[in-house]
Amino acid sequence: MIMSRIEARRDEDTVAAGPLVDRLLGGLPAEAVLTDPDVTASYANDMASFCPAGSPAVVVLPRTVEQVQHVMRTATELRVPVVPQGARTGLSGAANASDGCIVLSLTKMDRILEIDPVDRIAVVEPGVVNATLSRAVGEHGLAYPPDPSSWEMCTIGGNIGTASGGLCCVKYGVTAEYVLGLDVVLADGRLMSTGRRTAKGVAGYDLTRLFVGSEGSLGIVVRAVLALRPKPPEQLVLAAEFSSSAAACDAVCRIMAGGHVPSLLELMDRTTVRAVNDMARMGLPESTEALLLAAFDTTDPAADLAAVGALCEAAGATQVVPAEDAAESELLLTARRMSLVALEAVKGTTMIDDVCVPRSRLGELIDGVERISEKHRLTIGVVAHAGDGNTHPTVCFDAQDPEESRRARESFDEIMALGLQLGGTITGEHGVGVLKKEWLARELGPVNLEMQRAVKQVFDPHGILNPGKLF
Structure with a gap:
């Protein structure tokens, strides 16, 4: 009986999705349209976690711009919602399906179209994996700096959609600073180009920046022109142990106030250090309350590490250990x-918060998280x-x-509230998605939110692009 009901439901879904699938197949190969x-x-x-998801009517995997345009024309004509996706490594529910939607997976559009060492740009499709691009440009003596922790899996399109950052952003900045131009398929299927290939350009409104971080709510990115940098020297890393998070955060303030420009400055609290040791037997110092990692990719990284090491000791570091070589780093x-x-x-x-505060208030946030824990x-670990x-x-x-799930959600919300109280933001790089919709309204305020909704209305008048996200 149960199986017969399941089969009957599948038959109903097939009938309901029939006209949509037939229209999609008119411009897509059969293998690009998934209905099972x-x-x-x-x-x-x-x-x-804690993000509702619906059941897609169909999943499409286009390989060309023209195929994406066909999907969007079909969706507009039939008023079917479209949820763009990359590798689905996101942490806010921005790629979650809605009931009856077309999931538009861009992972098959994974070509690096051009690498230009003179203009220092790469032109890529949205499905290119971050690490793949980094390795490819490295062969030309260049670097694409944004490096999210999921860089071996996440795609450039997803990075653009969430305006992602990474470990190196303290020196090199985040994704938005490297997107020079975009080709975007709009909700009605029209193709629009924004931005440029040149190092400078201020003609018109900066629509490129508008799309970066828009989480697929304004259009479908099908091509990106990305800025590259010369490949830096190999970095060396220093590890500093502290008896309190406050001391580690004091060291961070001293380093930044001293004019140093590390290529990386990362903090792991005691809970995180122990979790990493339990998983991988890394041999990290479990006696520490906070572990600070600083790196330099300058021409004389050892000298820079020595200067930063002295600042860490002045802030109360119990031990400072510079790596001896690239392998140890x-x-x-x-x-x-x-x-x-x-x-x-x-x-x-886990529920992974993404609160960003002024550096000067980092210690207050970490202490507050401990109280909330x-x-x-x-157990709440902070990295x-x-x-x-x-x-x-x-x-x-x-x-x-x-x-326990209820307490987890409450603690998550209290951390976001604390971040706003400290003059921060609810998300530094993961985006809003479904998870933080209520908090976005609190951070922006009514006038700002009204203007953002008006922008959405211009680009997506029928509300079919990633509905239910952001607002």
């Missing part, structure tokens, strides 16, 4: 990159891009325990 409910269900979520960076995965292993599920009787005040308090909980 078991398959389409696997495209329903990104990696965020990479080991420390590997530990930092696996932090979020290690924290997830503590209880099986104690109040809700939860941070300390150099720019972007923290990732990570709530560990058992998703099968309703009471």
Whole structure:
């Protein structure tokens, strides 16, 4: 009986989706249109917790701009919502499906179209994986600096959609600073180009920046012109142990006030250090309350590390250990990159906050997170891009325990409220998606929110692009 009901439901879905699928197949090859409910269900979520997701009517995997245009024309004519997706490594629910939608997966559009060492640009499709691009431009003596922790999986299109950052943003900046121009398929299927290939250009409104961070709510990015930099020397990393997070944050303030420009300045609290050791036996110092990692990719990194090491000692570091070579440096960076995965292993599920505060108030945020952790009787580890005040308090909980899940959600919200109280923002690089919709309204205020909704209306008058996200 149960199986017959399931089959009957599948038959109903097939009938309902029939006209849509037929129209899509008119401009897409059969292998690019997925309708099996078991398959389409696997495209329903990104990696965020507590974010509802619907059931897609169909998943499409276009390979050309023309195919994306066909999808959007069809969606507009039939008034079907479209949810753009990359690798679904996001942490805010921005790529979650809505009921009856077309999931537009751009992972098959994965070509690097051009690398120009003279103009220092790369032209890429949205499905190019961040690490793949980094390695490709490296062969030309160039670098694409934005490097999210998920860089081996995440795509450039997803990075653009969420305006992502990474470990190196303290020196090199975030994705928005490297997007020079875009080709975007609008909701009605028209193709629009924004920006430029030149190093300078101020003609008209900066629509390129408007699309960066828009989470697929204004159009579908199908091509990007990205700025590149000369490949820097190999960086060396220093690890400094502290007996308190406050002392580590004091060191961060001393380093930045001293005019130093590290290529990386990352913080891991005691909870995170122990989680990484438990997962990978990294041998990190478990006696520490906070571990600060600083790196330099200058012509004389050893001298820079020595100067920063002295500042760490002045702030109360109990031990300062500079890496001796690139291999030792990479080991420390590997530990930092696996932090979020290690924290997830503590209880099986995590909620990863993304609060950014002024550097001068970083210590207050971390102390506040500790109080929230104690109040809700939860494990909350903090990792941070300390150099720019972007923290990732990570709530560990058992998703099968309703009471613990409730406390996890409450603690998450209290951390965001604390960030705003300290003059910060609810998201530094993960985006809003579904997870932080209510908090976006609080941060922006009514007038700002009204203007943003008006922009959305201009680009997407029928409200079909990633509905239910951001606002």
